[in-house]
Amino acid sequence: MRTLKRREFLHAGALALGGTFLTSRLAFASTGNTKSRLVFIVMRGALDGLAAAPPYGDSDYAGLRRELALKAPGSPGGVLPLNGFFGLHPSLTFLHDSYTARELVVFHAIASPYRERSHFDGQDVLENGSSQAHAVQTGWLNRALASLQSGQGQSKELGVALGQNIPLVMRGPASVTSWSPSKLAALDDDTLERITDLYAGDPLLAARLGDALAADAIADSAASPMQAAAAIGDALPNQSLPQRGRPMRYTELVRAAAGFLRRDDGPQVAVFDTTGWDTHANEGNAEGQLAGRLVALDAGLRTLKEELGPAWADTAVVLATEFGRTAATNGTRGTDHGTATAAFLLGGAVQGGRVLADWPGLSAHSLYQGRDLKPTTDLRSVLKGVLSEHLLVSSSALETSVFPNSADARPIKDLLRG
């Protein structure tokens, strides 16, 4: 039997499946603003906002940070200046270029509504869009997409999660898919057809299989072909085990994300995770553990821009974390779990070159519970602003289904270019 590549199978084989295959899934749907692209990057582990975007102009900064303090702009290893008070970590050269090009907004003293210090509950709140951990089992981004889909009366994938599974922020009623590169050989069409039939009585697996094939159809033509190899005895690549000091590789993730987003018929929203921000010990300053992570992230974002090409002009990237870290260095040259932190909005569609912060200061009496940067901006204000101006999510949806009970977090306006 002739073995079709999966994408050919999708185009040629849909009819052959006697209608069991969901042909409507082959195209991705579009939001209210069909050109807009949104990337949401979850920084898991609690990013140290005082290191990523140091307030070097605050007179208490250097004393609290001690050996972790970054030097003023101009000195070796010094911060990259933004507005004379805030800077960027010296590893973030692309973000700094973006700021200069007015494509980056830095938010500071920002936090989700979560006020405890558990990573896992903090990430749950960051993703579920409520003010309580585990209050709902769906994510704000999915619910935002659902509000757009319901207006269109169709069910196609608006979003893709880069990874095997779908993070909470993208789970929910709207149809989304996940994609990650495969080292395994593709299935032949006959086997695939039989498995599709086998799942006919299983709604979950049937939907997942359909979503996977739709995503593969896009990715096959977008991403570079992966090497197929036999599986059981497939040798572990030499680089696959973590090695000290090796920066995380975002390149593959970011290329895949761009491959989806730059297509006219692709999804408009992509999410992926970054990890390694939980810097309890030996965090480093201009160099060291955190610096290495930031270098990799910065390079990944630069690659994202390059790979998106013209679509960058229509793109907004949001980077957010579950909470910040202690204002002071701890006993092991790191920082423990804190409260407010920094967040970033980046992209060609962004009205950037600004730091938005209602700065509470770092003096002893202005710290939250005497130890953390005090939150003065609700992260949901940023997310609401982006969703409403960029994806044209209605304000009624934002206030009811997307971020319930968030009236106090008023959307920040004019984050996007008009």
Place this chain on the structure above:
Amino acid sequence: MLERPSPAVAANRFGLGARPGELAQIGSQPRDWLRAQLAGAPPLVADSELRSSAETLARALDARRELRAAKRAAAAERTSQSSDTADAPNQANALAALTKVGQIYRPVYIAEASARFRQAASTDRPFVERLTYFWTNHFAVSIDKNIVLGLAGSLEREAIRPNVLGRFSDMLLAVERHPAMLLYLDNHMSVGPHSKAARLLGRRQSGRRVGINENLARETLELHTLGVHGGYTQADVTTFAEVITGWSIGGDVGRFPRGEPGEFLFRPELHEPGAKVVLGKRYADTGYDQGVAVLRDLAANTATAHFIATKLARHFIADDPPARAVERIANAFLSSDGHLPTVYRALIETPESWTQPLSKYKTPNDYIVSTFRGLELPVDAGRSPLAPFEVMGQRTYSPGSPAGWPDRGADWDGASALIKRIEWADAVGQRVGSRRDAVALAPQLLGDSLTPATRTAIARAASTSQAVTLLLSSPEFMRR
């Protein structure tokens, strides 16, 4: 709803998937089959390649010392010579020493992970193995921190396995003093602000702050015992962190080299002196024993019992576990003083464990192991058997955070994850299909959960290898 406990539920939900003949062996009393596995000493992993955590750590500490010495020599060489010193002997030595540190952990990890896999594929006490996995995941460390690569397997063998049929409080203590946990959550260098070490370092005026690191204390309260809503405060976290200052490791790992390299060592000079109040109770300063006393109380706390009962019920029964089952398990925990076999018996005795078959989506680990058991595939030597775990997104000992792998279907049933599972199933089918009879195997592996649709699809497959692919891809093989 099932009338009586099913052998297939016993083998798949509480075990690691049936091997051919296992369902017949379980017979009409699945609960007895499970209870019998709880009797006797817990099975250990016997493999001559495996080393203790202390031995691995001691080797790593030696290599690190050599590296530092080599670096110093190389630096001296650079300053004393001109720029053309590319082949200077000391710089070559530094490079060799660096490579050596990196080489220590990797073979240890591969040996540990494949020994674990081999045990899972062949054990006739799969329930105990599943419980071991449960606890390893409860007390999770992750190899994305480099040093854990060399220690994660030994944490399971030295702290989890010996206690899996014992008392929770003993397991808790064994884990919190294990070098893997102390290093993973940074406690080995946490210093009491009023300790002797702090005074000494303060006099030296190095400009560095010395003090506590609250990572292990927080995760012990949040993840290992009470749970995040267990009623502790930030002050409890901070004070408990002070209580366990000094819980460290021997050898040259901190600022004061001494003790047996790689072994647990209480370092009194790092310990924060004084009585301390945790969760409203005062603990006198008894040094190391102060921490033990707090851990014993945490292990006996009602919140801990409910937290563990909920996790057990979620893991074995359903994503949203039935409240009655949770209550029953928690009561067994409290009334037995955390005697784990009593807790497990409550789990298998509660009717809810048997009434919702296939309610759990298999994790990649469950899926791979059940495939190897069902098809009686050999776990070869070396690292190649570990590849599918990585391909399917659950590389052994790499949950990525101290919270461990997530335990709900939505965390694992992504579209891309499903297609990888099917692609791998297909590769397995092509590899061994000509030597397996899926038509005969299906009822042996799935028992009464095998649906007519799957039975028919396998029977009508175009080839024996496709039949295996369809068996492994079937909805009932994806779940347990």
